[in-house]
Amino acid sequence: MGEGLAEEVLVVPREILEAVGMFQGFCSDVSRYLPALLDPANTSWRTRATVEEDPSFKQLIPYCVLRWRDSSGEARFFAYTRGGGQQETRLRAKRSLGIGGHISSIDGEHGDDRSYDSGMRRELAEEVAIEGAYESSCVGLINDDATPVGSVHLGIVHVLDLERAEVASREADLVEGGFHSLAELQADRERFETWSQIALDALAAGGLS
Numbered sequence: 001m002g003e004g005l006a007e008e009v010l011v012v013p014r015e016i017l018e019a020v021g022m023f024q025g026f027c028s029d030v031s032r033y034l035p036a037l038l039d040p041a042n043t044s045w046r047t048r049a050t051v052e053e054d055p056s057f058k059q060l061i062p063y064c065v066l067r068w069r070d071s072s073g074e075a076r077f078f079a080y081t082r083g084g085g086q087q088e089t090r091l092r093a094k095r096s097l098g099i100g101g102h103i104s105s106i107d108g109e110h111g112d113d114r115s116y117d118s119g120m121r122r123e124l125a126e127e128v129a130i131e132g133a134y135e136s137s138c139v140g141l142i143n144d145d146a147t148p149v150g151s152v153h154l155g156i157v158h159v160l161d162l163e164r165a166e167v168a169s170r171e172a173d174l175v176e177g178g179f180h181s182l183a184e185l186q187a188d189r190e191r192f193e194t195w196s197q198i199a200l201d202a203l204a205a206g207g208l209s
Contacts (some may be wrong), residue, residue: 083173
C-alpha cells in the first residue's frame with residue numbers, strides 16, 4: 001500500500017467537491033464529478049501524514065469491486081477481511097468489498113487521470129492476482145463524512161467484470177477472500193467497513209451496474 005505515512009498521495013480540496021455538489025453515500029453521476037476531481041489544476045501531491053487528519057482535503061481512492069457471474073448468470077462478488085497488519089488501523093479486522101488504495105506520487109508526475117489510472121492498476125496488482133481477462137467500468141463515487149476515515153477520503157468506484165472467479169491475495173493482510181452472492185454479503189453486512197456497506201446498499205438498489 002505504498003510507502004506509509006511518508007508517501008505523497010493525490011488529494012483534492014474539499015471545496016472542489018463542494019463546488020460540484022457535496023453528497024453523502026453513493027453517487028452514480030461520474031461524468032459530473034470526475035473532470036473536476038482529476039483536473040491537475042485542482043489536485044496536488046501531499047504527504048499522507050499531513051492529510052490523514054485534515055478533512056479540508058479529500059484523498060482520492062480507487063475502490064474496485066470484483067464481479068463474476070456463475071453458469072446460471074448470478075453475480076458473485078469478491079470480499080475479504082483486512083488483517084491485523086492493515087496500515088489504516090481504523091479498518092482492521094473489517095470485511096471489505098473493495099480493492100484499492102491511495103494514488104501515490106510514484107504513480108506519475110501528472111496528478112491527473114493518467115496518474116489515477118496508473119495508481120489504480122498498481123494497487124490492484126499489489127493486493128490481488130486476477131487470473132483471466134476482465135472489463136473495468138467506473139460506476140460512481142463514495143463519500144462518507146460521518147466517520148473519521150471517510151471525512152478525509154473519497155472513493156471512486158469501479159466494477160471489474162471477471163472472466164473467471166480466480167483471485168488470490170498477494171498481501172498477508174488480505175485474508176478470507178472469496179466470491180459470494182449479494183444475498184450472502186447482505187446477510188453479513190454489519191461486519192463490513194462503512195464504504196462496503198454503502199457499496200452493498202448501492203448494489204441492492206441496482207446502482208453498480
